[in-house]
Amino acid sequence: xxxxxxxxxxxxxxxxxxxxxxxxxxxxxxxxxxxxxxxxxxxxxxxxxxxxxxxxxxxxxxxxxxxxxxxxxxxxxxxxxxxxxxxxxxxxxxxxxxxxxxxxxxxxxxxxxxxxxxxxxxxxxxxxxxxxxxxxxxxxxxxxxxxxxxxxxxxxxxxxxxxxxxxxxxxxxxxxxxxxxxxxxxxxxxxxxxxxxxxxxx
Numbered sequence: 001x002x003x004x005x006x007x008x009x010x011x012x013x014x015x016x017x018x019x020x021x022x023x024x025x026x027x028x029x030x031x032x033x034x035x036x037x038x039x040x041x042x043x044x045x046x047x048x049x050x051x052x053x054x055x056x057x058x059x060x061x062x063x064x065x066x067x068x069x070x071x072x073x074x075x076x077x078x079x080x081x082x083x084x085x086x087x088x089x090x091x092x093x094x095x096x097x098x099x100x101x102x103x104x105x106x107x108x109x110x111x112x113x114x115x116x117x118x119x120x121x122x123x124x125x126x127x128x129x130x131x132x133x134x135x136x137x138x139x140x141x142x143x144x145x146x147x148x149x150x151x152x153x154x155x156x157x158x159x160x161x162x163x164x165x166x167x168x169x170x171x172x173x174x175x176x177x178x179x180x181x182x183x184x185x186x187x188x189x190x191x192x193x194x195x196x197x198x199x200x201x202x
Contacts, residue, residue, distance in 0.1 A: 037169035040183030059127035110142035135166025
């Protein structure tokens with residue numbers, strides 16, 4: 001064995017020992033409140049990737065899609081066609097607010113979605129619930145942030161994971177969450193006149 005390989009092995013052994021010591025104290029399990037926010041792409045995509053993981057682990061799951069519910073999306077077609085027996089899918093919303101141009105209707109759709117979301121989260125059969133674009137509904141005050149946070153902290157079953165996506169997550173939600181990821185926008189083809197691409201953005 002070369003000197004370089006020996007040094008590498010010794011370094012990796014030290015790292016492994018340190019990691020093993022760290023992991024000894026990480027024994028608890030709990031259902032997480034997870035927030036994906038920020039101006040960059042990938043918030044919903046990450047949530048749907050986690051949904052795939054849940055399905056792979058035989059964890060019954062549910063999705064409530066807020067705001068962009070009227071769109072035909074690849075994710076909806078995929079999960080409702082191939083995994084309808086494992087994922088409950090609820091569409092709540094008719095498009096972004098500048099498309100509907102009807103605040104009362106948008107509020108009613110968001111409230112209906114939240115009512116269904118509470119039912120799905122309370123159901124102990126569901127181990128993973130994705131609330132896609134709910135942060136948009138919260139940003140425009142279509143839903144009451146205090147009510148949402150209080151529900152998640154006091155009524156969510158202990159082992160149920162809930163993922164909330166969308167830009168501009170409110171501070172109250174960020175504070176309540178166990179895991180928060182902010183997607184940054186470094187570069188986007190829209191700036192160069194490229195429209196949303198099928199298979200990438202919807």
